[in-house]
Amino acid sequence: MANSVSFDTRKAVDFVIVGSGSAGGILAKELSTAGFDVVVLEQGPYRRPADFSHDEYSVVILEEMADFGNVNSRQTFRHDDSEVAVQTMRQPAGYAQTVGGSSVHYTANFWRFREIDFKERSVHGPISGTNFADWPISYADLEPYYTKVDWEIGVSGAPGPNDAWRSKPYPMPPMPIKSSGVLLERGANKLGLTAQPEPLAILSQPFNGRMPCMNCGYCMWFGCEHGAKSSTLSAMIPLAEASGHCEIRPNSAVFRVELDERGRASEVLYYDIDGNERGQRAKAVILAANGAESARLLLLSESSRFPDGLANSSGYVGRNFMYNAHAGAFGVFPEPLNDYKGVQVTRIIHDYYETDEKRGFYGGGGIDARPLFSAHPIMHALLSMPPDVPGWGKAFKDEMAWNFTRQMTIVASTTSLAMDRNNITLDPESTDRWGRPAIRVTYRDHPDDLAMAAFLQDRSMELLDAAGADKSWRLPLEPTSFGYHLLGTARMGDDPRTSVVDAEHRSHDVPNLFICDGSSFVTSGRGQPTMTIMALAFRAADRIGAAAAAGEI
Ligand SMILES: Cc1cc2nc3c(=O)[nH]c(=O)nc-3n(C[C@H](O)[C@H](O)[C@H](O)COP(=O)(O)OP(=O)(O)OC[C@H]3O[C@@H](n4cnc5c(N)ncnc54)[C@H](O)[C@@H]3O)c2cc1C
Numbered sequence: 001m002a003n004s005v006s007f008d009t010r011k012a013v014d015f016v017i018v019g020s021g022s023a024g025g026i027l028a029k030e031l032s033t034a035g036f037d038v039v040v041l042e043q044g045p046y047r048r049p050a051d052f053s054h055d056e057y058s059v060v061i062l063e064e065m066a067d068f069g070n071v072n073s074r075q076t077f078r079h080d081d082s083e084v085a086v087q088t089m090r091q092p093a094g095y096a097q098t099v100g101g102s103s104v105h106y107t108a109n110f111w112r113f114r115e116i117d118f119k120e121r122s123v124h125g126p127i128s129g130t131n132f133a134d135w136p137i138s139y140a141d142l143e144p145y146y147t148k149v150d151w152e153i154g155v156s157g158a159p160g161p162n163d164a165w166r167s168k169p170y171p172m173p174p175m176p177i178k179s180s181g182v183l184l185e186r187g188a189n190k191l192g193l194t195a196q197p198e199p200l201a202i203l204s205q206p207f208n209g210r211m212p213c214m215n216c217g218y219c220m221w222f223g224c225e226h227g228a229k230s231s232t233l234s235a236m237i238p239l240a241e242a243s244g245h246c247e248i249r250p251n252s253a254v255f256r257v258e259l260d261e262r263g264r265a266s267e268v269l270y271y272d273i274d275g276n277e278r279g280q281r282a283k284a285v286i287l288a289a290n291g292a293e294s295a296r297l298l299l300l301s302e303s304s305r306f307p308d309g310l311a312n313s314s315g316y317v318g319r320n321f322m323y324n325a326h327a328g329a330f331g332v333f334p335e336p337l338n339d340y341k342g343v344q345v346t347r348i349i350h351d352y353y354e355t356d357e358k359r360g361f362y363g364g365g366g367i368d369a370r371p372l373f374s375a376h377p378i379m380h381a382l383l384s385m386p387p388d389v390p391g392w393g394k395a396f397k398d399e400m401a402w403n404f405t406r407q408m409t410i411v412a413s414t415t416s417l418a419m420d421r422n423n424i425t426l427d428p429e430s431t432d433r434w435g436r437p438a439i440r441v442t443y444r445d446h447p448d449d450l451a452m453a454a455f456l457q458d459r460s461m462e463l464l465d466a467a468g469a470d471k472s473w474r475l476p477l478e479p480t481s482f483g484y485h486l487l488g489t490a491r492m493g494d495d496p497r498t499s500v501v502d503a504e505h506r507s508h509d510v511p512n513l514f515i516c517d518g519s520s521f522v523t524s525g526r527g528q529p530t531m532t533i534m535a536l537a538f539r540a541a542d543r544i545g546a547a548a549a550a551g552e553i
């Protein structure tokens with residue numbers, strides 16, 4: 001669909017939203033359908049479903065949607081400040097640059113937080129060396145918006161025994177169970193655990209005029225040609241554009257938010273596709289560029305009023321970066337599983353969700369089963385082969401042919417603790433094509449994060465054994481050096497000294513600047529943060545829209 005409206009850059013629109021991803025797409029739809037004039041500046045192109053391909057080399061290896069040519073977003077990585085940050089094999093802060101953002105290529109595992117997630121600091125007490133804190137909101141505050149995500153974005157699932165309460169059932173049943181789900185259930189039953197249907201932002205039935213999943217198997221990393229994956233590209237942006245109040249402006253790389261003489265955000269500066277400098281005036285600005293890029297943009301927008309970065313009087317912009325730790329265990333089974341078909345995950349074990357002080361460390365997580373790399377042949381060959389097989393020759397090929405259909409991976413997703421030392425800063429050396437300093441990621445897992453991942457990897461090996469695997473082995477448990485969950489760098493809180501935005505996502509320092517995306521997180525949850533990012537976006541849109549209507553912005 002073509003844009004139904006195009007706004008004059010010199011006239012202030014009601015809202016400029018930076019980023020059209022999981023949060024930005026929802027904010028755009030909610031505010032424009034409420035009658036506000038909205039311009040969405042998105043650095044990536046406007047890819048339509050017909051543009052998505054099944055080319056594993058381009059999509060997965062070259063990370064074309066993440067723009068791994070580092071055109072807009074060069075990134076470097078180091079474990080701590082004693083190291084010089086370098087460019088790495090994969091983007092340390094991985095995300096998609098495209099209209100719809102990372103919701104276009106995510107795997108769509110969609111867990112709600114539980115009540116405990118919002119108040120863990122009160123329950124478990126402080127953790128030395130960390131900024132472990134409670135959220136300024138509760139599960140009850142967010143529950144209506146989780147329900148909105150279920151019913152407006154489109155989530156399939158069925159309640160599990162330990163889930164948080166919900167005010168409305170899922171709008172559609174879970175996706176049919178796959179071989180990996182059956183085997184996870186078998187292992188869980190033997191070990192006294194529960195494998196419940198995985199909630200997915202994927203349609204199991206026709207929904208809101210969209211087609212259900214066709215089980216093509218090109219899900220994780222790929223865009224869905226059928227629109228069955230519930231990205232904001234499929235579910236929100238068409239509604240925003242149809243409102244007549246929303247212009248999506250692709251290929252617009254924002255480099256600065258300008259303030260007026262009163263200290264209010266007045267204009268957003270960006271490069272268009274030809275590198276021309278442009279500006280869009282606005283009455284209010286919302287950053288939804290994700291947990292890495294929103295922080296970079298605030299740091300880039302320093303001024304004499306905010307020498308350490310816009311809205312950064314607390315010094316908390318960029319700090320407390322969290323990824324969610326992960327662990328993997330591979331198993332090969334005697335019979336073909338053919339697990340490369342369909343969605344990645346159909347069953348999840350949440351028995352280890354809560355922190356158990358008897359374990360001796362903080363943390364919790366979920367364990368699922370999926371083809372992971374064995375969904376596609378190149379990744380299978382590169383990353384899924386047993387350690388005792390030679391890396392070339394006939395033995396390698398025979399093993400690959402045998403394993404491809406018989407293999408599954410148990411993936412554990414876990415907590416990460418918020419710390420000063422894990423952060424997003426501006427790289428002093430490296431720049432992107434526009435000359436903007438690169439994102440520099442500094443990250444070293446907290447010992448509790450690694451202990452939790454190791455604990456769940458041990459449970460994963462037991463599950464593979466109980467499920468009847470002929471052979472199993474572990475993915476090396478290395479310190480995290482890249483990730484797709486980009487959280488915590490402009491955290492919400494009531495205290496302006498220790499947070500960047502308030503519970504309504506309004507910056508403590510600039511009254512008409514809002515930040516709403518993964519950066520708003522106070523704690524990391526257990527993995528799969530996007531359901532919560534989207535619920536926060538629906539809630540923020542409600543609050544911001546009400547404040548604007550009341551003349552309070
Ligand atoms: C392969 C993969 C699998 C994943 N699987 C899951 C999963 O199963 N479950 C789950 O919960 N999460 C998953 N995620 C993570 C999920 O995609 C993100 O948590 C979520 O999309 C983040 O939402 P966001 O709104 O914070 O940012 P994004 O969705 O990343 O949106 C940010 C947008 O802002 C744009 N932008 C950034 N900077 C600028 C700028 N300066 N100017 C203009 N535009 C800008 C970006 O191009 C992007 O479109 C996965 C991610 C990947 C990559």
Ligand code: SF4
Nearest residue numbers: 213214216217219224
């Ligand atoms: S498996 Fe289903 S949801 Fe995933 S890309 Fe294919 S059709 Fe879309």
